[in-house]
Structures are given as structure tokens and as C-alpha cells.
Amino acid sequence: MGWRVGIDTGGTYTDLVAVRGEDRRIAKIPSTPPDYDQGVLDAIRAAGISPADIDLIAHGTTVATNAIIVGGGAPTALLTTAGFRDVLQLGRHNRGEPFDILWDPPEPLVRRRHRYEVPERLDADGSEVEPLDEGAVRVAVRHASAQGIRAFAICFLHSYLDPSHEERAHAIVLEEQPDAYVCHSAELLREPPEFERTSTTVINATLMPVVTGYLRALDDRLRQAGFGGRLTVMHSGGGLMSVESAVRFPARLVTSGPAAGAKAAEGLAGGVLPASGSPAAAVVVAQVMARDQAIDQLISLDIGGTSADIAVVRDGQARLVTEYSPQFGQPIRFPAIDLIAIGAGGGSVAWVDAGDLPHVGPRSASAIPGPAAYGRGGTEATVTDANVVLGRLASDVDLAGGVHLDAVAAYVAVSAFADRLGLTPEAAARGIIDICNNNMARSIRVVTVHRGLDPRDFTLVPFGGAGPLHAAELADLLGIRQVLVPIAPGVTSGLGCLYVDIVHDLGEARIVPLATADRADLQGILDRLTREMRSRLDEEGVETALQSIEPSVDLRYLGQVRGLTIPAPASGFDGRFREDLRDRFYAEYQRQFHSVSREIPIEVAAIRVRGTRITERPSIPFRAGGPIRATERTVIGPDGPVTARVLDRSTLPVGTVLEGPLILTQLDSTTWVPAGWTAEVRTSGDVLLTRQEAIR
């Protein structure tokens, strides 16, 4: 038996977790942009593993997200229905900053000169109004090729009803330019509307050369080093895909977080790069923790240096979104784990505005110069500096990468900020933490209350070096009473890659009134989708016994545009399916929308199927060791200075219960347990923090 290796490549660090039988290896090394494949090999070497001994690599990569946010996609041509070449640029005609005259939308991913109009047309019922002008396709491809373009996106109106025009155009592109990267919209998604489908197709096309180049190079280098196993890639839906799938559908690698967080919580036009290379990996770990420990609802919070990724897990499942944008106005319509990445991390800078109000972030001191406490020349107060001033991080704590903290530098930086507000440095540091926590709280509300969920019903699960430092106070803000600190919060993303299931999603539009929906018709669609799903899973090498198929139905009121996705029984539609679906729809509608009508008819909009292979989860074995030694330190808590005990977490045996104020240290993270909270070491090695009294 060989190693199974999870490797997450973020912008700053590459995390590795490897498992073979009872053996475990962990590595955390600097990433190596722009040649990220080097970091993957470095990490394997650092873990002391021979590539020849690896069976499976599950890899999370930031290459696709990065290419979109920094404009690193390949030059791309777009073929559209005649009259509609500007759909990509006009988008939905809204603005990232609706009121700001000086705001500009991001440049469209395809320049107007490379958007080609092709005579052809389908009607809204799929019938052909005008045949495809094949000559026009050839002229366009030759023109674009002469300009050195090799990536082609094709999106025609109503192609979701009949892809034959797109398929023919696709074939013609390859006839004209056999080495082109081509994709057409219907192979990516079969639903309206045109802008979202065009955008998805263009993002996919522009990433095809980039992701193909990266994965081929990585695969080659691994093979040369002796690797003979399977290389798989993590997609933003929280599943794995083969390299073959990834080079065909690279848009699936772009994570959902960046613009959602920026727009919803901060009103920024640009995106925020997530804390991890594949932030879905941490969410997957949270899902597993939720299932293993029977936690109904949890919020996963991954706090990195410049950003924090937030997601919600209910009933062991992260919420999926069907559309997300890495930057304003660049929607991707694929199912993805609903994440928010916000510019709130250890390096977030504190500043004062013209109205003398304090703010924290989203600008970050990043890795260079970093927080003042890093002693690399940073002078601005950051969240990390505030944590040092408050005594929650001490200079005797080593951070990842061998960083040692300079308490004096932190104090000087925070003092300068405090002077602007007429506060003491300690009060200002408290303020920085409170504001930072509130920014995160607002984003957590976006993924909970905005979805009709009450955060007080949730357990908070913090990841990253700084996650457990903020979690308990953040929980207080949100009324959350439980915080579960994982055993190794700092290397979660690498572990998550190993936890990941193979997941595929398929759907088909079917618009019929629910009251008269034909059972056999819907069952026929479901059967067809199920068969297609099984063959996809077969292609991925998933044994039939391990294939899980979950059907669902999109329902809405007649005349409504959006609706709700309601789970359907795995056994399919029975004689009572109409009543069952109706009742589930009413219940979910009332919960989400606070009103329900029994008068307006319900309509079926689509049938969906999710196919999964459940992966066997490796765990990090927990063994407490060493004598328990407690030191004491003064920490400034929400209500003033308190004396907190400081303990090494790895020395605490299972069952230990301790009361805050308390600091738990470990190599990859620090946990702050304020007064009023207790900490309990669980058999899994995770530490459960519980609120002891009613919140003020």
C-alpha cells in the first residue's frame, strides 16, 4: 500500500498531509510562485516521501483563481450569435459600486475586437430560426488565429435547448486550428441566461491553456520523479476531479469566495484571494468533523495572513451556490461550496478615516513587510500587533516560518494608531480586535442570516494559525455558545484534500406545473441523469458500491424566476411525490421567505442529481504526552486585564476540562479561551470550548 497525499498550494504556504496505514506525515513549506509545481515537489520531499511510493495525490491549487484575479488567463476569442457580441461586456449592466462615479468595471476577459458575431439563431423553444453560417465561423477562427489566439469560447443564444450549432462551430474551430483550446457553453451548463453562461464559458476557455500547462507540467515532473499513482484535483464544489476533467472544465477550479466576501461584506470592487489554495478543503474537514461528532450546524472560519474564509455546514453538508464571481461581473455557474473570503486576517491594517472613525482592513501588511511585530520593517498597526499588545500572542510563541514576535515594535505601532483616536494603546488594541471580529461577524451573518439561518444555533470551527485566537470572542458577538478547535488547525487544507469525495453534478431543466407533473416523465429524467452520473463515476474509477446518488428538484411558484432546490427521495418519485414535494416546498419557503401562499400554483423547474464517492477519512491520531506545565500571563480581555494560565495543548490528556481565562499553545496555532468559557479535550483530540453563562 502506498501513500495518499493531500497537498494544498496557497499563495503563501503549501500544506501537505500524507497517510499510509497508521503512518502520518505533515509538511508546511513556502509556496513557489509562479512555478507552483516546484512547491508541490518540495513539500513531498520535505515530508520525506518518495514519489514512487505514492498511490494518490489530491491537490488543491490556487492557479485558476489567481489567473482570473490577476488577469493571467490566456488571450481568448469568443464566438456569439450575430447581434450579441457585447453580452460579455454589458453583463447585467449593474455596478460593483453603484454610486461611485470613479468606479470602473474589470476589463472584459475577451476584447471586443476578438468577439466575433456568427449568423445563427434558435428560438426560445429550441427551434431553429436561422442555420449556422459555417463560413463565418471559419473567417472568425482564421482572423483570431492570425492574432496569435489559441483559446476559443463559443456561446450562442438558447443553446441550452439544442447544442448542435455550438457543437458544429466547436468542430470547425478544431478543423481550422487543430491545437486550439475550445469549449462551447452547452458542454458546461445547459441553462439560461446568456450572460452568465457566456461568462462561464469564457472563463473556462481562458483558463484552459493555463490549467492544462500547470497540470501537465506537474504531472510530468511527478512522473519523472517516479510517481506512478493517480493525480486528482480539488474543485470548488468540494469534490475531486481527474486531470482529464480539470483541463476540460478548469473554471470549476476557481473558488467561490473572493467576490462574494468582498462585495457582500466590504463593498470592494476587486476580489480577495482566499486564505488557502483550495478553501473548500477546510470546509470538507469541517463537514467530516460535523458528521463524526454529530454537530448539526457549524461555521468554518479559516483565518490566514491577509484574509479569512467563511463557510456554513448544516447536517454535515456545506451549502452550495450555483453561481459565484471571482471578481465583480464575472459569474461562474457551477455548483460551488458557498464561501466568503474577506480581507480580515492577521496582517489586516488598522487605520482612521476622515470622520475619525477606526477601521481594520481590508488592506493588509501581507507577508512583506508584515505586521510590525514581525520586525521586517512594518510600522502600521495590524491585528497581529493588537494580539501581541493584548498579551494573547507572546514573544515566546513561534509562528509558522520561524517568525519571532517583537512586542516593542507592536506596541509602538498600536500606540501611533491609538493617538489618532485619543485612546490608550491597550484600548486601541482592544478596538482593533473588536472591529476585526465585527467585520468577520458581518460576513458570518451574510452566510447565515442572509440565508435565513440563526448563527446562535451553530458551532464555530476555527482553522488557520489565527482562527482559534479570535473564535471565542467572535462567538460571543454572534451569540454562538460552542467553539470546536480542531487538533491541527494550521494544516487543515492539506488534510481536507484527502478527505474530499469525488463529486459531480448534473441537471436538466423541466418546466411543468407540479399539480399535473407526470410521475413517469420526471422519473424518466431522473433515471437518465442517474445513468449518466453512474457512467461518470465509473470513468473516475469509483466502484458501484461506493457511488452515492442524491436527487433534488428545483421548485418555484408559477411566474417566479428563482426558486428553491428541494431534496427528493433517493428511491425516486412515488405516488405521493406531488404532495411530499409541495409540503417540503411550503416549509422551506416559509423558513426562508417569511411568508407562504397556498393559492399560487407551484412549478417544477429542473431535476438535479449529485453523484458522490465517499472517501475513507484518515485521521490525525491523538496522543497526549509530556507533563502539564502552566505558566501565567496578563491578557487584556473584553472587560479589562485578567491573569490567564498558559498551557501547551499537546500535554493535555483526553477529558481535561479547564476554565478560562486560558491560552493553549501549539506549533501551528494559539487558542484564546476568555473568562466565561471552558475548554474540554475530546477523544478526537479536538478541544471544545463552551460558553458557561448567558451572554450579556
Added chain:
Amino acid sequence: MSEQTPTRTGLRYRDPILFQVLDSALSSITDEMGALIRRAAFSLVVSEGADYSGTISDRDGNLVASGATDLAAHLGTIPFTVKGTLAWIDGAPEDYFRPGDVVLINDPYIGGTHHNDMRAIMPVYLDGTLAAFIQNSAHWTDIGGHVPGTFDPNARSSFGEGLAVPPVHIVREGVFQSEMADLILRNVRLAEQARGDLMTQIGAVRLGEQRMQELARRYAAETIVNAMAELIDYSEQLLREEIRKLPDGQWPVEALMDRDPGAESDAPIAARMTLTITGDRATMDFSATDGPAKGAMNASRAVTISSAVVHMKMIFPHIPMNQGVFRAIEFVLPEGTLLSAVFPAPVSGCAAGVYPAVGDLILKAFIQLIPERCMAGPTGLLNIVMGGVDGRAGREDEEFVMYLWLEGGWGGRLARKDNAVAMTTFATTSTNQPVELQERLYPVRFDCYRMEQDSAGAGWHRGGPGITRRWSFPWNDIVLSDLGDGERFGPWGYAGGVDARPNRFLLAPGTPEQTDVGMFRTNMPVRAARVLDCFQPGGGGYGDPFARSTGYVLDDVIDGLVSIDGAVRDYGVVISRDGDLFRIDEAATAIQRGPGHVAPDDRAAKGAIHD
């Protein structure tokens, strides 16, 4: 977070942290309401077009918080709606607004916009005291009247503009008032769709009210009420700071609209304002504006002030939008002008004509003071409503109403290159209705949706291009009504920048039947399969176009936004084409341009906006 009451003694904000927390909490509530409306809405105008808003006001109706995606024009009128309602009712607010009540209103003269914008208001009682109001607004596709879609340019009074709903209870202490719902829904086309939107709006105010109650479990009611007051003070202070930086003086400006659809004369009508700055005080005096229009080109006082406030927010976007922005400005707006319409003067044109004109007044005044934060004239708005019988297979007898608008270009700027395509400033948060969804829902087929060549106002920095849509109804004859402005005066250029080309709306273009639809049709018959061609203007240019970088002009020519002829005519740049190769003829360009063309000095502007 320790529990403290913000006070306004000593330090302006004794607890700035708590202030920020409550600001976030209130904004979360309005954002959440907006998200609910968009997701659950029935009409395409709301669900895809995003023509809605959701806000929190204090107990006196002062705007406190609004959602990130709220429609601009709604925001400015919302304080007038709640205040207008409080003035309309008899007796104490506590007697009229009971806990659990929801009140509907669309009356333009009680703080509304046009009749299609229906609003729901719900009181918030904290600890038994009336503390706030939750309110939302959504554009109903039809609110009755003579015209499918309701907009009738030839209405001569409110009575021709659909059903006016003064404040009425749709929910009393939690009980839905189905008779009132029936009364309203009996008067509108597409009643089922309207019922769905009504349900959504009630759900949204209930959600907002519930969230306020939850907030009150964490913070004392008094703390929340004080924070609302401080949020308003904060915005007022920020705006006054900005005004203080401006030079003292007076700036009289004028904006012309094409015509009064109800007047005998074809003369333009004018909105006028004098901006006076004295220290941190700004006065906007609209007294010199023309008298009321006989046709629909009037706006209520609420809409006029809304436009002024929203355009101030566009110039100073960092200032949170609430009552403080209103307070920082003194408005002089006497009755008897087309900007201060009273019942029953017709007001359907307030969105398409008057609101943009008021916006032009604000931009024209402030661009003289702080050009680096302003733009030349942006595109306006044309409301188009079409209706009839669907006629497609399976829908032979179904009635439809389709509401269409087009985006256009925003104006050229000093501090940024050119400008983009966007919606009129009335509705900067709205989104377009996708062609594929419109064609699915309505018996329509679009021939094109594109940026029109040579349509941007030329300038050293040009405006955004205008947009052309062409469409037809292949299955049946339909009727069309439209209401707009700007077929005579295109968006204005500034500092040597050129005006953009004005609106165009044609029926059967290029055929012997070609007809100019114009801006003021009521139920105009359109035969099946006849093509409609509508062009919404681009933005005006900024600075001398003959000083524009020749490289920018070449780029625009390659991208097809400027023609080779247009490059010579509008920019003095001579470009030759050989197959796919475009080349600037430098010598011919120098002769064409001649001496004396100077680019504006934008160095100071770029420095000034850096923060």
C-alpha cells in the same frame, strides 16, 4: 463587547467601536431584506431587474440604513414616504401602526416615485415603544390604468396613471387583510404575479422587524435608538466636511428637457438650480425652474430631492446614505414648479425625464468645483411598456405585459479614462433582463443588443457608448407605450468634450413603413414581426477630443466603437485600413488636428482622489 450607551457628550462618539458594530448590524438587516426580495420576487423587473429596496427608518421616518443593492431613486424618497404617511394619518403613530401591522402605499404625492413603485411599511416596537420603521419598495409590472404596464405619457393627471394607494393596512396585527388585497389586485393586470410580489414584500418587512427584535435582545432599545441618531449625525458631518473644503460662491445651472407632452408648444422645458456654498453649508435653490408641466414631465418634491441627494452620494460615495445627507443640504423648492408637483399633477415621467435633469443640475454645478469627482452628462432613461396577447403555441390567449429599459453610457471624467456602460443614475443598482428569459416569458425576439458605433460623446476622455436593442413580436400584433426624454438634447459634454448623440426609437427602420416612435406614445399598435429599433444614448465627453491620445482612438477603431470616418470627424485622427491592419497616419493627423488642442491637467485630480 461591553454594553454601553453611546452618548454625544465629550468625545463625539464615546464608543466608536459600538457605533461600528451597530452600523454593521443594521446594514446586515437591510442587505438581508434585499436578498429576500430578489430571490423570492415574481416579476422579472424585480427578480432580474433588481428594481427594489429595503430600508430602516427611525420613528420619525428619518432614513437610517439601506441595503447595498437598493435602487438609488427609492432611497432618496423613502424618508418622504414614512414621514408622508405619518403626516397623512390621524392621531398618534402608535394608534395607527400596531405591532404586527403592515401598511401599503404607492402614492407619489405622499413621498412615492411613480405609481408602479409599491411600498410596504412595518413598525418596530422595542420594549413596547415605537422605535423604528422597516420599509421596502418594489416595482410592480402593472398597477392598472389605461396602458398595459401603466406608464402613460399622455395622462393629464394622476387619475390616468394607474391605481393610487394611499396608506392602507394590508396586515393588521399579523392578520392578512384579504379584502384590501383583493381590491388592489382586482385593479391590476397580471394579478397573480402581483400577489406573489405582495407576499414577498410582506415577508421582507417581517424579516426586518424580526431581526430588529433579535438585535434588541443583545443591545438595549435605547442604545439602538441612539445609534440610529448617531449614524445620521455621522453622515451629515462627513458631508459638511466635504462642503467645507469647497470654495464659497454661487453657481447657477440649467438642464433642458425635450418638451412637455401635454403642452401645445414644442418648446423645451427647463429645470434650474443655484448652488450656494457658504462654509459647510450648501443650499440648492430650484425656484427658477419652469412651472408645472401639463403632461407627465413632473416630479414630486420627494423625487427631486431624492435625485439631488443620490447624485451627491455619487460624488461623495464614502458617505453612508441616510438622513444625514439630506440634513447637510438646504433645499429651496417652492410649490408651483415641475420639480414640486402636487396631487393630481401627472408624474409618470419623473423617472425618465425629471430625475435625470435634476441629476444634471447637481453634476453641472459640482463639476465646476471638483471635476475630479464628477462626470460629464450620463445617459437618461426611456420607459417602454408593451402588452397584448401572447399568441405562441400553448399560450394563444395569455395576456402579457413587458417592461423594457435600456442602459447607456456614463459621462467622461477627468480622473479616469473614458467611462463604461451603465444604467441611468435613477437605478444604478438595477440589472438588465436577459434576452433568453425575456424571450421565454414574452412573445418577443431580439435581433441585437449591442454598443453602437460612434455613439459615445467624443472627448479627451470619451463617455461610455450608447446601446441599441432591436426586437420584434413575431406572433401577434401588440400595443406599445413609451415615456422618456433626450431625443432632442443628448447627454452633455464638458471642458471641450462633445455632447453624445440623442435618443432614437424607430418602428420598421429602413422600410417604407419607417415611423419615428419618439418618446410619448400611448398604446401605439405594432404589427406582428415589425422591427423596433431603440437607441439609448452614450455619455458626454470630457475635454477636447482633438487632444485625445491617438493610440486610444486607434484602439476604439479596432474594437469597432469608433468608425474610421468618426475618428477623423470627432477626433481628428486619420486612420487607414489594410485588411486587418489599422494604421495611424501621423502626418495627416497633425494637419487634421491643427494647433492649440490641450489635454486637461489631471495630475492634481489623480493625486486628490488617491485616498
